[in-house]
Amino acid sequence: MADQPRTAPAARWVPWVLMAVVVAVALAVGSRPADDATEEDRVRAIASTVKCPACSGQSAATSDAPSATAIRAEITRRVRRGESDDEIRGYLAGRFDDILLTPTSSGAGGVVWALPVAAVVMAFAGLAFAFRRWQASSPTTASPADRDLVARARTGGSPADAHGEGDGR
């Protein structure tokens, strides 16, 4: 039986590179702020990352409590003034104790966002390493026993051994 044609080493990397490109493009597109987001969208997005100080388990985006209403008005004012999301959230965090629902993306808070990404990258790297080791350790040519098994299966074999599994079951 003829061996399978071997692929060139460089060609073996093409699917991986393509996959990396697809993932990078998807992440870039997914994390890009929408161009057509209105001021109201941005206010709602920021308010949804801030707790309503007077409520339990509700964000400032959805509550009608006076403090939540004041927070939304202040976010609107600061968005119009051109402040960044982190600046606005920083102002609120400097006034209310433990008010943010999500950590900031800069400084020490950024570690919380970076860690899962780093974990996924390391997991994929580990899988790639493991696959390569398994590939290197597995036989690339059929043994005489394998050939014998295939030959028996092709010639029909016994009805009791239709799958060529032998007596070892």
Add this chain to the structure above:
Amino acid sequence: MAAPGRRRLAVAVAVPVAAVLALFVGVLATREPAVNRKTDSPLLDQPAPGIRGETLDGQRFDLGDLEGRWVLVNFFASWCVPCIQEHPELKRFSAEHAAAGDAEVVSVVYDNDQENTERFFAREGGDWPVVTDPQGRVALDYGVARVPESFLVDPDGVVRVKITGGVEQAGLDELLAEAGG
């Protein structure tokens, strides 16, 4: 006389119930009091946010003008029951320190219209500045979640204590002494 089995069952029920009751009493006995309750705030030991605005009687008010004295900044609303309950205590605190000239009370109106606020002060008394805050900006600057909340600001304009819930005059004096006043 009860059978030993029934007695064992009674003990098995009574012991956990007694333990839960003891725990309950322990929690109630050791928790913070409902008045003069000090709480954390990012503003502690920071310069007090400015309060510039208009008082109920139409005067201009600036917190900076009170530098050199302790100031109790009290956020309240006429519809808030603990605010009504603490009001006589605020009056006592204000009267006591007005004579000594070392501390002042300033009230900031929280989510309340002018008419109801004026009626509240006409009924309950109190002759300290009452600052209107129609947009809620002052309350936001102080991180007020619900009323009543009070902040003790030292003579240098630094926030030293945040109190959530009602206050009592004696407790306020203790907090003032603790903070160095």
